[in-house]
Amino acid sequence: MRKPIIAGNWKMHKTVAEGVAFINAVKNEIVGTDVEALVCAPFTLLPSLVEAAKGTGVKIGAQNMHFEDKGAFTGEVSADMLLDIGVTHVIIGHSERRQYFAETDETVNKKVIKALAKGLVPILCCGETLEQREAGETKALCKVQIEKAFEGISAEDATKVVVAYEPIWAIGTGKTASSQDANDVISYIREVLEGIYSDEVSEEVRIQYGGSVKPSNVEEIMNESDIDGALVGGASLEPTDFVKLVNF
Ligand code: 13P
Numbered sequence: 001m002r003k004p005i006i007a008g009n010w011k012m013h014k015t016v017a018e019g020v021a022f023i024n025a026v027k028n029e030i031v032g033t034d035v036e037a038l039v040c041a042p043f044t045l046l047p048s049l050v051e052a053a054k055g056t057g058v059k060i061g062a063q064n065m066h067f068e069d070k071g072a073f074t075g076e077v078s079a080d081m082l083l084d085i086g087v088t089h090v091i092i093g094h095s096e097r098r099q100y101f102a103e104t105d106e107t108v109n110k111k112v113i114k115a116l117a118k119g120l121v122p123i124l125c126c127g128e129t130l131e132q133r134e135a136g137e138t139k140a141l142c143k144v145q146i147e148k149a150f151e152g153i154s155a156e157d158a159t160k161v162v163v164a165y166e167p168i169w170a171i172g173t174g175k176t177a178s179s180q181d182a183n184d185v186i187s188y189i190r191e192v193l194e195g196i197y198s199d200e201v202s203e204e205v206r207i208q209y210g211g212s213v214k215p216s217n218v219e220e221i222m223n224e225s226d227i228d229g230a231l232v233g234g235a236s237l238e239p240t241d242f243v244k245l246v247n248f
Contacts, residue, residue, distance in 0.1 A: 002206045004222065005162060005229035006246045007038040007123060008236025009063065009091060009210075010045075019045040020052045025239035027056040030246050036229075037246045039236070040091050040123070043077055050086040061089030061123065064097060067110035079118035089121040091231075093149065095168045105148035112149055116157045123162045123231065124149050125210070126189070130169035138167070139188050146192045155197045159204040163189060164231040170211025172233060179217075182209040183224035190226060215244035222248050 014022070019041055030037050040061035041049055049060045066076035082090060092115065093108035108124070115122040126145040128138045142165065150158055165186050167177050177185075186207045194202035209221055210231035221227055235241045 002204065002228045003034065003036055005036040005038065005206055005208060006218075006248070007040055007061065007089070007091075007164075007208065007229065007231050008242055008245075009094070009231055009233050010039065010041045010237060011063070011096070011233055012042060013237055014041065014045060016045050016048045019049050022237075022239050022242075023049055023052040023056070023058060026243050026246075027053065027058060029243040030057040033057060033246060035246050035248075037242075038089055039242075040089065046082070046087055047085045059088050060086070061091065061121075062087050063091045063094065065090050065092070065111060065115065065120075067107065067114045069114075079114050079120055082120060083118060087120070089123060089162075090115055091123045091125065091164075093145075094125045095127055095166060095171065099168075105145060108145075108149050109151050112161065113152060116153065116160060121160060121162060123164050123208070125164045125166050125231070127166040127168055127211075133167065133169060138185060142185060142189055143192050146189055147196060150193070150196055155201050158193070158197055158201050162206045162208060162229070164208040164210050165189060166210035166231060168211075172212070174212050176212040176217055176221075177209070179209075179220045179224050179227070182221065183226050186224075186226045213245070215241050215248075218245050218248040 038059045040063050092111045097103040112122045126142050128141045190202045206228040208229035208231045213230040213232045214235040
């Protein structure tokens with residue numbers, strides 16, 4: 001059985017005080033659930049959030065990391081630095097990083113390899129633009145992104161990766177892929193994983209959907225057979241919404 005995982009991606013939002021207040025507001029509402037709840041916050045908030053979330057059902061993740069251990073990489077943060085402060089998860093290859101910060105399939109692959117080697121759970125993002133969707137290229141594009149991201153990763157490590165399928169046209173737009181469409185692409189991603197590894201691996205990897213998920217549509221999305229979670233931007237910023245998302 002794949003454990004559902006609902007993750008908030010706060011992107012570039014919230015101060016430390018706001019982040020800690022959020023954790024304090026949600027922590028008593030997220031108890032005794034079979035759902036893994038995660039908040040991925042900006043670097044400056046992470047130590048305080050880890051502290052605030054200790055002993056609660058909420059885990060804390062980062063939104064990016066570098067693939068080198070250390071060195072002259074101004075402005076970057078390593079996997080060891082994240083582990084040092086108690087972070088457990090890291091988003092890798094979000095479309096906003098691919099679009100605005102020159103993230104490529106190659107750097108995504110290096111980061112996934114490094115995260116796994118260090119014991120961080122990578123949340124690996126893939127997904128197509130509107131243009132690519134309209135050209136019927138969604139599956140071919142996701143195949144390439146997934147095959148490149150998993151290059152050189154063992155079957156055992158592959159099962160630890162969380163994949164997030166996020167169609168770019170559905171991010172922050174209020175437009176959601178229909179739950180059937182999302183499930184169709186996610187089933188296909190499972191087929192791609194089966195092709196690289198095996199049926200067992202493809203059945204074990206958790207795959208989230210992301211793109212305008214909110215309390216009103218989360219249940220329908222989570223009811224789909226191949227969707228194991230959601231990666232949520234805007235609707236993860238309000239404590240009451242986040243609680244509803246986790247307790248879908
Ligand atoms: P929205 O939920 O705001 O559409 O953002 C989705 C996303 O990019 C999560 O990583």
